Amino acid sequence: MAVTSTNETGHDEARLGCGRPIDDLWARIEEPPDEHERSCPDCQAARASLGRLEEAARDLRTSDERDPGMQPSDRAKASIMELARAEVRRGQMLPLRQTTPPEAPDLAISEQSVATLVRRTADGIPGVMARRCRVRTVEPAHHADGRSRVRVELSTALSARTRMxxxxxxxxxxxxxxxxxxxxxxxxxxxxxxxxxxxx
Structure with a gap:
């Protein structure tokens, strides 16, 4: 239902839209993608983002390994990882209105923000529990007045008493x-x- 869940340690666990924990992807970033990751757009996008982070971190470790004073503290490492998780969770940016040029919108909102709004709306209906949610632009991408057009894909669990x-x-x-x-x-x-x- 949400983007985070609580693991056995009591800490919030960030998850992708498909439900897989981001930390699991990070732990396996240097390994080949598994069967799920090869067919999952959420995991593919997250692996690409985390792969760039791992490459940058590897370069930094190589350049600083001879200078212990340049090694980041555990607190700094935790802060960097939290920022990385937030960026991965954010997903693609959706333009709110048509702009010129179209690839550089003045106003945009993250897919994750819209998905969170959709899940919250669904959870507000008795008998509905929202699960995964994806938001995508559709063609034509804009109305004549400039507003962006999107399609929502929402998976749910329903009460047995609900009339679908x-x-x-x-x-x-x-x-x-x-x-x-x-x-x-x-x-x-x-x-x-x-x-x-x-x-x-």
């Missing part, structure tokens, strides 16, 4: 309204996948 047909229509409308009012983005489609049913 009526709930789906309500959920789609709430997501469209919430995203439009808080970001200005136009949600042209909300694809809902039910992954599980729970007793409630």
């Amino acid at each position: 047909a009526s709930l789906a229509a309500d959920l789609r409308q709430r997501v469209r309204t919430s995203v439009r009012e808080q970001t200005g983005l136009d949600v042209v489609a909300v694809d809902i996948t039910v992954e599980d049913v729970f007793d409630a």
Whole structure:
């Protein structure tokens, strides 16, 4: 449901949209991608970002290894990793309005921010538990008034007492309204996948 979960140590564990912990990817960054990572866009994007971080860190270690005074403290290392996790979680940037040139929007919002808003909206409906969420721009990417158009893919778990047909229509409308009012983005489609049913 959220981007973080609590692990056995009691600390928040940052996860990608697919549910895999970012720290697991970082621990395996020098190894070949596994079967899941080879077919998962979230993991592929995260491995690319973390790979660049690992390359920069390796170069830094090589240049500083002869000078112990240049070695970062454990606290500095923890701060760097937290920044890296935040960058990976952020995902791609979605332009809020059409700009010129289009590759350099003046106003943009991270996919993760919109996905968090969608999950929060879904969780506010009784009988719904949001899980993974992806937000993508669609073609044509903009309305005549310049507003960006996006498609939302949301996986959920539903209460066994829920009527899917009526709930789906309500959920789609709430997501469209919430995203439009808080970001200005136009949600042209909300694809809902039910992954599980729970007793409630």
